[in-house]
Amino acid sequence: MSDTVVEADVIIIGSGVAGAMAAYTLANKGVKVAILEAGPRIDRAAIVKKFTQSHKFDFSSGYPNEDWAPRPDWDPAEKPYFDHIGPAQANVEYLRNVGGTTWHWSGFAIRLHPEDMKIKSTYGVGIDWPFDYAELEPYYSEAEKEMGVSGDDKDPHPPRSKPFPLPPIPRSYSDKIIAPKLEKMGIKFSTPPAARNSRAYDGRSQCMGFGTCSPICPSGAQYAAVVHVNKSEKLGVRVLENTRVDRIITDASGKISEVHAKRPDGTDVTARGRIFLLAANGIESPRLLLMSANETYSKGLANSSGRVGRYFFEHPGLVCRMVMPAPVYPRGPEATMSSDNFRNGDFRRTRAGFTFSIHNFAHHFEATSDLLEKGAEPPSLDSAIRDRVVRMIDMSSHMEQLPSEKNGITLDWTRRDRAGQPVMKHYYSFSDYENAGFEAAKETFRHITKALDAELLSIQGPVTEHHPLGMAMMGKDKKTSVVDPHCRSHDHPNLFIVGTAVFPSCGMSRPTLTIAALAIRTAEEIARQLKKKRINRISTD
Amino acid sequence: MQKIGITRRKLMKTLLALGAGSVFFSTLSPFARDGGKVWAFLGDSTPSLETFAALSSLITLHDDLDADSIARMYKVFMDEPWAPEHIEGLHKKIIGALSDEKKRPSLKDPVWKFTDGESWFAGHLLTTWYLGIYYHEERPTQRILYENALQFRAIKGVMPIPYLENVGYGAWTSPPEIKK
Numbered sequence: 001m002s003d004t005v006v007e008a009d010v011i012i013i014g015s016g017v018a019g020a021m022a023a024y025t026l027a028n029k030g031v032k033v034a035i036l037e038a039g040p041r042i043d044r045a046a047i048v049k050k051f052t053q054s055h056k057f058d059f060s061s062g063y064p065n066e067d068w069a070p071r072p073d074w075d076p077a078e079k080p081y082f083d084h085i086g087p088a089q090a091n092v093e094y095l096r097n098v099g100g101t102t103w104h105w106s107g108f109a110i111r112l113h114p115e116d117m118k119i120k121s122t123y124g125v126g127i128d129w130p131f132d133y134a135e136l137e138p139y140y141s142e143a144e145k146e147m148g149v150s151g152d153d154k155d156p157h158p159p160r161s162k163p164f165p166l167p168p169i170p171r172s173y174s175d176k177i178i179a180p181k182l183e184k185m186g187i188k189f190s191t192p193p194a195a196r197n198s199r200a201y202d203g204r205s206q207c208m209g210f211g212t213c214s215p216i217c218p219s220g221a222q223y224a225a226v227v228h229v230n231k232s233e234k235l236g237v238r239v240l241e242n243t244r245v246d247r248i249i250t251d252a253s254g255k256i257s258e259v260h261a262k263r264p265d266g267t268d269v270t271a272r273g274r275i276f277l278l279a280a281n282g283i284e285s286p287r288l289l290l291m292s293a294n295e296t297y298s299k300g301l302a303n304s305s306g307r308v309g310r311y312f313f314e315h316p317g318l319v320c321r322m323v324m325p326a327p328v329y330p331r332g333p334e335a336t337m338s339s340d341n342f343r344n345g346d347f348r349r350t351r352a353g354f355t356f357s358i359h360n361f362a363h364h365f366e367a368t369s370d371l372l373e374k375g376a377e378p379p380s381l382d383s384a385i386r387d388r389v390v391r392m393i394d395m396s397s398h399m400e401q402l403p404s405e406k407n408g409i410t411l412d413w414t415r416r417d418r419a420g421q422p423v424m425k426h427y428y429s430f431s432d433y434e435n436a437g438f439e440a441a442k443e444t445f446r447h448i449t450k451a452l453d454a455e456l457l458s459i460q461g462p463v464t465e466h467h468p469l470g471m472a473m474m475g476k477d478k479k480t481s482v483v484d485p486h487c488r489s490h491d492h493p494n495l496f497i498v499g500t501a502v503f504p505s506c507g508m509s510r511p512t513l514t515i516a517a518l519a520i521r522t523a524e525e526i527a528r529q530l531k532k533k534r535i536n537r538i539s540t541d
Numbered sequence: 542m543q544k545i546g547i548t549r550r551k552l553m554k555t556l557l558a559l560g561a562g563s564v565f566f567s568t569l570s571p572f573a574r575d576g577g578k579v580w581a582f583l584g585d586s587t588p589s590l591e592t593f594a595a596l597s598s599l600i601t602l603h604d605d606l607d608a609d610s611i612a613r614m615y616k617v618f619m620d621e622p623w624a625p626e627h628i629e630g631l632h633k634k635i636i637g638a639l640s641d642e643k644k645r646p647s648l649k650d651p652v653w654k655f656t657d658g659e660s661w662f663a664g665h666l667l668t669t670w671y672l673g674i675y676y677h678e679e680r681p682t683q684r685i686l687y688e689n690a691l692q693f694r695a696i697k698g699v700m701p702i703p704y705l706e707n708v709g710y711g712a713w714t715s716p717p718e719i720k721k
Contacts, residue, residue: 048704055674055684172713209708211701218704329699332713360713362700365672368692372668377648378602381671385695 004269006240008034009530011259011273013245013288016100017512018498018519019279020228021146025523027235031530035229035237036261036271038069038244038280039097047103048218057365059104059215059466060093067418068264069096069244072283081417086407086428090314090464094281098241099226101281101466102512104215106334107222109149109195109513111140113158115344116400116507123348125433126402127311127504130476130485136517137161143516144193147223148201151193156340166198169207172360174328174393175337178452182339185451192338192357195223195513202227211361213334243269244419248276248292248301248495256301256495262419275494275526279519282468282500283409287424289472290411302472302482302489302497309410311403311470312426315506316434317354318461320395320445321363322454327390332360342444343508352437354399355508356444362389395448397441398508399462401434403470430462438462467511472501487522498522588628590615596632599639600648600663601670601691610689617675617685618666627662631655 010026012019015037023033042064051062058074065071072081072093082092094101114133119126141162144151151157151164168191171179179189196213200206207221217224233239243261251257256276261269278285286309290300300308338357345353367388376384407428415423430438442459449456475481478490483502489495498519500511593615598604618624634653639645646652648663655663669675673690675683693702699717701708708717 052687052704053684055682170711170714173716176714206710209701209710209713210704210706211708211713212703216704219707327716329716331700331708331717336713362696364692364696364700368671368695369668372664372671375649377667378600382691382695385671385692386699389696390699 003240003263004267006034006036006238006269006271008032008238008271008273010034010275010277010526011036011271012277012279013259014038014100014278014280014284014499015098015225015229015239015241016279016281016499017102017225017228018100018515019277020099020225020232021143021516021519022277022279022498022523022526023232023237024146024228024235025520026527027232027237029524029527031527033232033237034271034273035232035239036243036245036259036269037096037098037239037241038284039066039071039095039241040064040069041098041241042103044216044218044220047216051212051215058093060095062215063095063103064097066096066242066264068242068262070418071096082409082424082426083412083415084428085425088428088430088462090312090316090426090428090468091466092283092314092426092464092468093466094283094468096284098239099224099229102223102225105224105512106214106510107194107196107217108335108510109144109147109151109193109223110509111158111193112136112505112507112509112514113344115348116505116509119348119505119507123346125349127473127475129504130474130481133158136514136521139517139521140513142520143513144195146228146520147195147513147516148197148204149193149195149513150198152191155190157190157193164193166201169194169196169198169333169336171336172330172332174324174330174360175358177324177326177328178358178393179337181452182448185447187339187341187448189337189339191336193513194333196333197221207333209332211331211333240269245271245280245288246291246421248278248288250294250297250301250492254296254492256492274530275496277522277526278495278497279499282471283424285497285499285501286471287409287411287421290409291421297491302491302495304491305479305482307471307473307480307482309471310405310408311473312407312409312428313401313403313469313506314428315398315465315467315469315508315510316401316430316438316462317397317399317465318438318441318445318459319463320397320449320459321366321457322393322395322449322452323388323457324391324393325453328393329390330360330362330393334361335359342440347440348400350433350436351440352400352402352434353508354397354437354441356395356397356441359394359396361394362392363394364389367392393452393454395445397445397461398465398510399434399437399441400506400508402431403473403504404429404431408471434462465510467500467506469500469503469506469511472497473504474502475504486525487518488525496522496526588619588625588632592632593618593628596628596635597666597670599632599635599645600667602645603670603691603694606670607689610686613685614666614669617683618669620680621677623658624662627659630659631663634659 009032054061115122117129120128150166152168245261247260293300335357409424411422472482673686
């Protein structure tokens, strides 16, 4: 096979957790797979070094942002990629490199709750998934095994058929100080499940306590999708890095015939397969569908519903920073304690629910900056920094948002990004539902600060969590959704889409575990259809 | 503001302890010989690397600044048009005042008679040493120091340097063992 023409049973666009998990599942079933990834391969040690050389305090400045595979920069003013046109700004940021964005995720592997998937049926708001939690549950267990999820089976969780693969990560010293005080307020805590090794697992080390889970785990104890990229390659999957898909081509029957990609040197790559799996991330997947509009599909591919690029939602939240009255020495993995107290309840009919977690990281830089700005100087400066850092606590809320028709992206063909592709106009706003949720979270943080006898430094936000959801939504009705319950396009029988774009809702759970579970489920369906040679007609089951 | 007992005598004692004399300072960088120990360079009228090193120590009150870090800071700061003048001015004024055997007052103390530019520059230098990041409204922001930024000295033992240090599995469940 040449480098300019790629052929496989399944062509996967994107090598993040969705693409990697799907490739691995398919390859294990003997399916011939090729992955096209826009960005380069990266090296963990090199990324760590780049972060120590960066002046930015973000999750992405250590990662490549190549001209041929540009991505949103943390500071949107620096390298315009989105044109934010709404009243709110979603700082959606992701990576384009082999392994995708799980290089810098927080590691939390949290299932959706059954009511999250039936939010319309349960609370009368939002959009239901086309199947229920029980359908997804076995795939959650499979994803947890693959990723190596640590969790406490004694904590309350959505129904589980299998125990966590790994024991829980122990709670931090600061958790132990804080929890008893807040439990007196009636707040209950649990250990958030995380794809972080509480013991050596799957060839990766036990967590070593670097405390930089985001933006990178220096030891590799935290799962990243590159694990399954590598495993897939060992099973024969071909991974073409630096191969940016610009266009998906349809034939006269409406099937996808091939995709066209470009390499950094300008050479063209054509990839042909029986099935195409779009796994390019919650923004790039709908963008590629819109960019691939043609005479027959003038609104973009898979877009007979008109919903591609629309109904965007996120996980907006608040960050509360406080100084405790006595040292709590925040150290350890990103967070080892969280609360679901404010997650579920009838209040979700009128306002967003939220969870919150307590972070094990003291913002030494901000502490130092703040003290310098206030005029602190040597010799007392060192002890002041130390005193502040050992008492500093961050809490963050993770809030649900409802999909909104007006939130989403459109393409501006008059402006191009560094790769020559149209700039996205991104409209983002909050509804009364989310605004009421923010107020509830603020009030809770104020109560917590008081209960801890802490000094409140700030409540910042809303800030989004870089979870772009909903812009190629799943559903049974082709008039109101982009893909069917098997994540297959209603319009193109051999096109499947995985990733956050297909989520109808996401509750307050970080989406990565659900992405992985859904990718495994979709890959199994693809394998089944390939076996039955049913791919030429629209599935009806 | 708490004061510190840095006097000219102490400076000279430190220099002698380092085996350094005026000849040494005029001909050889102290960093090369001393593995990073620096103090004041007295008597030169140009903002040499040694003068910058001495000023950095006087501003930060750390007398063991890393030699490579000093060189990197010097290179960036000397690109500023007014830096040579400010380095020289600040150095002379601080050394001059210390010669009166006074303890080093706050950098904001009017006793120094710093010009506005010198006051700003002293804060600029202090901030950069502590943050490791160079901020200047007319120049690109850049990281100059990472692990040698002085903020990490302040938190040594209570928090690992992000990316470079780890505490070991489970150590986070207890407070750190702080060496006195």
